[in-house]
Amino acid sequence: xxxxxxxxxxxxxxxxxxxxxxxxxxxxxxxxxxxxxxxxxxxxxxxxxxxxxxxxxxxxxxxxxxxxxxxxxxxxxxxxxxxxxxxxxxxxxxxxxxxxxxxxxxxxxxxxxxxxxxxxxxxxxxxxxxxxxxxxxxxxxxxxxxxxxxxxxxxxxxxxxxxxxxxxxxxxxxxxxxxxx
Numbered sequence: 107x108x109x110x111x112x113x114x115x116x117x118x119x120x121x122x123x124x125x126x127x128x129x130x131x132x133x134x135x136x137x138x139x140x141x142x143x144x145x146x147x148x149x150x151x152x153x154x155x156x157x158x159x160x161x162x163x164x165x166x167x168x169x170x171x172x173x174x175x176x177x178x179x180x181x182x183x184x185x186x187x188x189x190x191x192x193x194x195x196x197x198x199x200x201x202x203x204x205x206x207x208x209x210x211x212x213x214x215x216x217x218x219x220x221x222x223x224x225x226x227x228x229x230x231x232x233x234x235x236x237x238x239x240x241x242x243x244x245x246x247x248x249x250x251x252x253x254x255x256x257x258x259x260x261x262x263x264x265x266x267x268x269x270x271x272x273x274x275x276x277x278x279x280x281x282x283x284x285x286x287x
Contacts, residue, residue, distance in 0.1 A: 115153055118141040122160060126207030131161070168204065169216045172197040177242075187274055189280075191249060198253035205257050214250045245275055255267035 121142035125134045135155050140150050154160045172194050194217065198205065205213055252271040256264050 111153075113143060114149055116147060118150060118153060119164060122164070123204050123207045127203065131208045163210070164204070165213065165216070167219065168197070168201055168213060172213075172217050191272045191275060192268055194205055194249055195253055195256055195264075197271075199264055199268075202257045209265050214254065217246075217250055217253070232271075245278070248275060 118139060120141045122134060125138050129138070134157065136147070136150055139157070139160075141145055143150075154163070160256075174190075174193055215224055237286065252268070255266060
């Protein structure tokens with residue numbers, strides 16, 4: 107039974123992404139999804155109240171997965187922050203079709219907000235709150251811009267690019283820490 111639930115949810119999500127890519131997410135209707143997914147109307151409504159709930163759950167799942175930040179204490183565990191940033195890049199690459207289908211703006215704004223929250227813990231060593239916010243936004247923007255680059259480009263060695271950007275972010279934070287220590 108549970109396997110069918112997961113299969114139907116995947117079919118609905120896949121159909122939604124496909125239709126968003128074809129028509130734009132503002133033009134997708136439940137009737138389009140049930141036709142594309144080859145399911146009944148009652149099956150769709152057994153899983154989702156309406157199309158807005160589907161959209162919201164998909165976006166929340168994406169952001170949660172992208173922002174699966176490890177327990178980061180920068181002074182002690184730079185490796186955790188490194189893994190967290192690489193995780194963002196990996197999720198963006200794996201979900202390129204979804205990002206293209208629904209548009210970048212919402213996802214990147216949500217991820218940037220989440221990264222700034224996390225970086226607040228990492229950058230607490232900067233006593234000037236305005237300067238701390240600037241560093242946080244700069245790093246979050248670098249991460250989201252790099253994630254967008256990875257989504258948009260089809261080069262073979264995305265992992266190497268992600269690791270290089272992550273290296274620069276980590277070492278930039280080390281410089282900030284040393285400057286404010």
